[in-house]
Amino acid sequence: MKVLIIEDERKAAIELRSMILSLRPDWIIADILPSAEEAIEWLTENKAPDLIFSDIQLADTVSFRVFQTVKTDCPIIFCTAYDEYAIQAFETNGIDYLLKPVDMARLGRSLAKLELLQRNSGAPVADINRLIGQLSAPYKKTILVHLKDKIVPVAYTDIAFFYYTRGIVTIRLMGGTSYHIGQGIDEIEAAADPHLFYRANRQFLINREAVRTIEKFFARKLVVKLSIDTPETLVISKAKASDFLNWVEKGR
Structure with missing residues (x-):
């Protein structure tokens, strides 16, 4: 065995x-x-x-x-x-x-x-x-953002990407607005519809509707450009490149 x-x-x-x-x-x-x-x-x-x-x-x-x-x-x-x-x-x-x-x-x-x-x-x-x-399943449709004494409901469909760095997760909306949230990116990923969101790497969970171009990179990696700027270059590893392209094409 x-x-x-x-x-x-x-x-x-x-x-x-x-x-x-x-x-x-x-x-x-x-x-x-x-x-x-x-x-x-x-x-x-x-x-x-x-x-x-x-x-x-x-x-x-x-x-x-x-x-x-x-x-x-x-x-x-x-x-x-x-x-x-x-x-x-x-x-x-x-x-x-x-x-x-x-x-x-x-x-x-x-x-x-x-x-x-x-x-x-x-x-x-x-x-x-x-x-x-x-x-x-079922996947969440909305994530709640806490701003001092207010709670702001944000639809997943309005989110371009989640970005994790130094223990903090940032939400960037399609219009460019940003929020910081206390949830971990693994927890967020588990609640997000995988047909809509893809875990590109440890830092990024991205919305398919935000994907604009995909460029070939060295060592058979991919660089993904979104509809809004990202805080660092968004790279898909060689191991995940084929799966990512399949997800983009078929919505898997």
């Missing part, structure tokens, strides 16, 4: 690897990847593993983006520290989860459950698309 671990907390990843090998010494840990971008690149360039352990909140985005970008039929055991709704979805969808910090007994039950499903079904196939739909 070849296993891939997607986890941005190095200590947690090493501990998980140690526990897996303690329970299944003959298994092989193919790799440990700390980001969605690296996971996308790995899954694109390598044969799919037999099993994936994946954290939900990664350093650059939520891990669901990985499985939207690279289709895989291998089973996935998600890791989470907080999301009770996700836990319920995994349970009802037949995909298991590990609640952090990982417990050896719980991990053992997960592996036993996986092996039982494999024996009964003959193939470890997970309905990833339905899981993603359960976890990410």
